[in-house]
Amino acid sequence: PLVLGIETSCDETGVGIVRGQTLLVDTVASSVEEHARFGGVVPEVASRAHLEAMVPTIERACREAGVQLRDLDAISVTSGPGLAGALLVGVASAKALALALGKPIYGVNHLASHVAVDIVEHGPLPEPTMAMLVSGGHSSLLLVPDVTNDVRSLGSTMDDAAGEAFDKVARVLGLPFPGGPHVDRAAREGNRIAIDFPRGLTTGRDMERHRFDFSFSGLKTAVARWVETRQRAGETVPVADVAASFQEAVVDVLTRKALLACKEHDVEHLLIGGGVAANSRLRALAQERCDKAGVNLRVPRPGLCTDNGAMVAALGAQMVAKGREPSDLGLPTDSSMPVTLVQA
Numbered sequence: 001p002l003v004l005g006i007e008t009s010c011d012e013t014g015v016g017i018v019r020g021q022t023l024l025v026d027t028v029a030s031s032v033e034e035h036a037r038f039g040g041v042v043p044e045v046a047s048r049a050h051l052e053a054m055v056p057t058i059e060r061a062c063r064e065a066g067v068q069l070r071d072l073d074a075i076s077v078t079s080g081p082g083l084a085g086a087l088l089v090g091v092a093s094a095k096a097l098a099l100a101l102g103k104p105i106y107g108v109n110h111l112a113s114h115v116a117v118d119i120v121e122h123g124p125l126p127e128p129t130m131a132m133l134v135s136g137g138h139s140s141l142l143l144v145p146d147v148t149n150d151v152r153s154l155g156s157t158m159d160d161a162a163g164e165a166f167d168k169v170a171r172v173l174g175l176p177f178p179g180g181p182h183v184d185r186a187a188r189e190g191n192r193i194a195i196d197f198p199r200g201l202t203t204g205r206d207m208e209r210h211r212f213d214f215s216f217s218g219l220k221t222a223v224a225r226w227v228e229t230r231q232r233a234g235e236t237v238p239v240a241d242v243a244a245s246f247q248e249a250v251v252d253v254l255t256r257k258a259l260l261a262c263k264e265h266d267v268e269h270l271l272i273g274g275g276v277a278a279n280s281r282l283r284a285l286a287q288e289r290c291d292k293a294g295v296n297l298r299v300p301r302p303g304l305c306t307d308n309g310a311m312v313a314a315l316g317a318q319m320v321a322k323g324r325e326p327s328d329l330g331l332p333t334d335s336s337m338p339v340t341l342v343q344a
């Protein structure tokens with residue numbers, strides 16, 4: 001099937017076109033620069049930017065893929081979770097397209113799309129696959145028997161998401177927004193065992209009760225305290241060492257719990273998705289530990305880890321291929337759509 005996917009859950013206006021399991025085009029217009037001076041995404045600014053970017057981005061995607069809208073078999077769109085106003089722009093646009101073209105529409109979960117995108121990169125998903133979703137708003141371990149209609153949550157973050165922790169620590173270190181990629185870059189020059197930062201929910205009763213849950217707010221606070229103490233003493237902060245040690249604490253916990261989940265659920269395939277999956281140290285350590293454990297690791301290329309339209313098209317194409325019913329043309333947006341609900 002030929003499917004066009006629209007993504008507008010945050011600050012990226014993404015339009016992707018997929019034919020079956022092949023990505024034809026992935027077009028992203030980002031309003032990130034408009035938000036940078038506020039140190040975070042401003043919902044109203046994002047909605048307006050989506051509205052302005054939507055039609056040109058759809059036109060560009062079709063032009064670059066050499067696709068006519070009338071040739072599409074279906075439209076898919078992120079129905080949640082995300083910023084309410086931003087989601088509305090994408091869903092309203094998708095509905096208008098579907099109505100005008102007389103094509104079916106699939107309202108899909110942004111988080112399941114972060115997983116499904118790997119199909120256009122590495123082929124069909126083994127069933128089941130263990131998926132670790134690590135992004136700006138979520139950190140979850142998911143057992144995925146079928147990405148089109150059966151996603152089970154084994155655990156998630158109790159407080160901050162992994163990406164949120166990266167962004168907050170970046171701010172403490174004086175690095176620009178969004179901080180994840182900057183921490184990643186700074187860490188390359190640093191010593192990851194310079195500072196022993198805490199690994200949340202990994203020992204004793206915490207580990208028993210929250211086997212597959214995460215907690216990053218204690219770590220974020222520990223980093224902030226460590227930095228403040230040096231600053232107050234008039235010492236220069238070793239930014240690269242702090243970045244590397246913080247990053248190591250995050251990716252150590254993530255990969256440990258992901259592999260434990262694979263082992264305990266007897267799953268041989270681990271997929272890592274979401275913006276934080278672009279992190280170079282996470283990718284390296286996950287590969288190292290998966291090799292040791294005999295687990296097959298799949299991580300999309302960095303450009304497909306952060307928000308994009310290809311991921312929505314990839315999940316939409318999978319829905320069509322598996323014969324799933326389309327969504328109602330009146331489908332709602334759901335800003336807090338649960339990770340286990342694949343379709344709206």
Ligand code: ATP
Pocket residue numbers: 009010081082110111114134135136137138162163164166167178179180181184274275276277278279280305306307
């Ligand atoms: P969600 O998917 O939960 O709705 P989101 O869509 O805002 O949240 P993504 O676009 O999936 O999030 O990911 C963005 C997050 O990924 C940001 O927090 C960003 O800092 C982080 N990130 C991006 N690249 C890297 C990197 N190389 N290292 C660490 N974090 C990164």
Ligand code: MG
Pocket residue numbers: 010011012307
């Ligand atoms: Mg973004």
Ligand code: FE
Pocket residue numbers: 110114135136274275306307
């Ligand atoms: Fe995302």
